[in-house]
Amino acid sequence: MQILKKADFFGVPFVQNIDHQQSKYQSATGGILSITICVLSLSYAFWVTYLWQSNQMNPKISREHYVSDYSLLDLSEDVVRLLFWKDYDNKIDPFANNILLPLVIYAQNNTLTEAKIIENPLNTTVGDFYIPDMKFGFSYYNGYIYTSNEIYIEIVLCSEQYLKPGEKCASPELTEEFFAQANNLIIVEFYSTTVDPRDGSKQRGFQEYYVSIEQKLCYVLNTFFKTNLFELQNYFLFGTSDYKEYIVDTQIQTQTSSFEYCKNTFQNDVIAVIYLGMKGTQEKVILEYPRLGDLLANIGSIVSILFMLKYIIMFINEHYLNKKILNEVISYYYPEFKKIQITKNWRGRIVQVRLNQAEINVRSYMKFYDKVSKQMRQKFSYLNLLYEISRFSEMNFGNPIQFGIKINIPQYKDSETLVSQKSEKFFENNGILNEDDAEILSQARSNIDKNFDLISEELYNEVDYYYLNKIS
Numbered sequence: 445m446q447i448l449k450k451a452d453f454f455g456v457p458f459v460q461n462i463d464h465q466q467s468k469y470q471s472a473t474g475g476i477l478s479i480t481i482c483v484l485s486l487s488y489a490f491w492v493t494y495l496w497q498s499n500q501m502n503p504k505i506s507r508e509h510y511v512s513d514y515s516l517l518d519l520s521e522d523v524v525r526l527l528f529w530k531d532y533d534n535k536i537d538p539f540a541n542n543i544l545l546p547l548v549i550y551a552q553n554n555t556l557t558e559a560k561i562i563e564n565p566l567n568t569t570v571g572d573f574y575i576p577d578m579k580f581g582f583s584y585y586n587g588y589i590y591t592s593n594e595i596y597i598e599i600v601l602c603s604e605q606y607l608k609p610g611e612k613c614a615s616p617e618l619t620e621e622f623f624a625q626a627n628n629l630i631i632v633e634f635y636s637t638t639v640d641p642r643d644g645s646k647q648r649g650f651q652e653y654y655v656s657i658e659q660k661l662c663y664v665l666n667t668f669f670k671t672n673l674f675e676l677q678n679y680f681l682f683g684t685s686d687y688k689e690y691i692v693d694t695q696i697q698t699q700t701s702s703f704e705y706c707k708n709t710f711q712n713d714v715i716a717v718i719y720l721g722m723k724g725t726q727e728k729v730i731l732e733y734p735r736l737g738d739l740l741a742n743i744g745s746i747v748s749i750l751f752m753l754k755y756i757i758m759f760i761n762e763h764y765l766n767k768k769i770l771n772e773v774i775s776y777y778y779p780e781f782k783k784i785q786i787t788k789n790w791r792g793r794i795v796q797v798r799l800n801q802a803e804i805n806v807r808s809y810m811k812f813y814d815k816v817s818k819q820m821r822q823k824f825s826y827l828n829l830l831y832e833i834s835r836f837s838e839m840n841f842g843n844p845i846q847f848g849i850k851i852n853i854p855q856y857k858d859s860e861t862l863v864s865q866k867s868e869k870f871f872e873n874n875g876i877l878n879e880d881d882a883e884i885l886s887q888a889r890s891n892i893d894k895n896f897d898l899i900s901e902e903l904y905n906e907v908d909y910y911y912l913n914k915i916s
Contacts, residue, residue: 469765474757481754485747496739499643503678503733510728512673516689519578523669523691524720525633526562526574526597529654536622539565539572542602543614543622544657544715548576549596559598559712561606573633580722595720599630599655601713628657632665632718637690641731644676644686651694655716662706663716666697671726678733695723773820780851784809799851812851 495501526546528537538544547559565572581593602613614622622628635650655663670693676686706714734742775781780799787796797804822828 469761469768471761471764474761477753477757481750485743485750488746489743492739492743496734501734503641503731505641506730506732508728508730510673510726512671512689512726514580514671514689514722516673516687517671517691518689519580521637522575522635523578524576524597524718525566525635526599527571527631527633529627529629529631530571531627536618536625537571538622538628538657539574541614541618541622542607542611543619545600545602545606546574546576547598547600547606547712549598550579551594551596552581553593556596559606562597578720594722596710597718597720598710598712598714599657599716599718601715603713623657623659630655630657630716634667634694634696636692636694638672638692639674639676639688639690639729639731644674644678644731644733646688646690653696653698655718657715659715660703662701662703662714664699664701664706665716665718666699667718667720668695669693669720669722670695671722673726673728675728675730676733677731679735681736769824770817770820773823774816777820778816778851784851 492501528539530537536543539546546562548562549559550557562574562576565574576595576597579593579595602619604611604613607613632653632655633650634653635648638647638649639645640647653665655665657663669691672690672692674688674690676688678686703713703715706717710717771781783799784804785798786794787798789795794806794810797806797809
């Protein structure tokens with residue numbers, strides 16, 4: 445049992461009361477500051493919790509290079525859209541009138557598939573969007589990933605081999621009228637997806653590029669998609685990460701070639717070519733959202749700073765505690781000290797001192813208080829307390845004579861003495877009070893003796909004053 449008791453580091457000390465009201469000194473100033481600190485701490489805790497629940501706290505974001513197999517990449521959403529720009533109502537649309545055809549070709553291991561027309565346009569208020577199916581293939585070589593399947597979108601002159609049965613290409617007159625139009629542009633929109641860092645939700649954006657249409661030129665747009673793998677560590681305390689993979693950006697290289705060059709290269713009457721490829725190496729983005737531990741650490745750091753004010757409160761309480769005990773000890777030796785009334789100005793300086801309705805010289809009071817305070821502070825030691833207890837226990841407390849030293853401070857006089865004139869006469873006649881004299885007078889005061897009735901009370905006070913100085 446003794447070993448277990450010694451191992452207990454949760455032991456508590458026995459605390460004695462300062463008085464009957466409290467075991468430790470507490471002040472109103474400390475109470476005000478304590479309540480203020482608690483209110484501020486709770487307010488900050490509620491505010492941080494609100495920010496956490498409403499996803500307004502920024503996560504920690506780290507990045508690293510990563511080689512992905514693109515298994516999480518979702519290409520079902522729109523990535524590329526084509527639209528002929530009609531800046532006025534009567535402008536000829538080459539796609540709607542079979543002047544130009546949007547074709548899609550897939551390259552599988554450097555082998556081109558058969559070209560197919562992009563059908564089922566998306567009708568909107570700004571025009572018809574042509575959206576190709578995104579089909580990419582990837583392969584590994586020496587630890588690196590490569591795009592094995594690419595996509596080519598070709599804008600070609602109309603050929604009936606790509607049309608449905610019964611459909612025909614536009615007449616040469618309409619074709620010539622179309623190329624004679626000003627500002628023939630095809631808008632290519634590249635859509636990207638990223639993650640909102642606040643809550644991990646998906647965000648969409650797009651970039652626009654313009655392809656000029658001219659009959660004798662071929663416009664080439666080489667497009668490389670950049671992808672990111674997002675790891676979302678968004679859980680309360682423990683859990684698994686959520687992974688998302690998106691196309692986040694495009695890198696585009698443009699060039700203009702002759703119509704004959706593109707015709708020989710792609711074996712078709714090509715006006716514009718859009719190459720779509722994928723960059724093999726991607727970036728992995730880790731979003732670590734604040735967890736419960738981070739939340740508590742955030743709150744705890746601010747609360748700790750606020751509670752550093754406790755040292756100021758403890759200093760204030762210590763000051764007032766020492767002052768209170770000092771005044772109490774002085775009152776034991778000088779009972780009249782409790783009757784002293786002090787008036788201070790707004791700066792805390794003493795401007796008036798009164799005792800028994802009589803005004804006392806402030807300078808004399810300060811000299812008295814400073815001198816007595818120095819003597820009383822020496823009694824705060826443990827040995828002096830034991831000595832005082834033993835000395836008081838030897839006295840006859842049944843003695844009707846009140847124990848205590850009478851305060852003798854001149855009223856409106858510049859005097860530094862604290863003894864009465866009768867005591868001064870006693871010193872003149874008998875010399876300085878020595879230990880034997882003090883012992884005789886102390887015994888006489890303890891034992892009520894009629895032979896000592898004529899001895900003044902002020903002289904008895906000098907006896908106590910002697911013992912008071914003797915202890916220190």
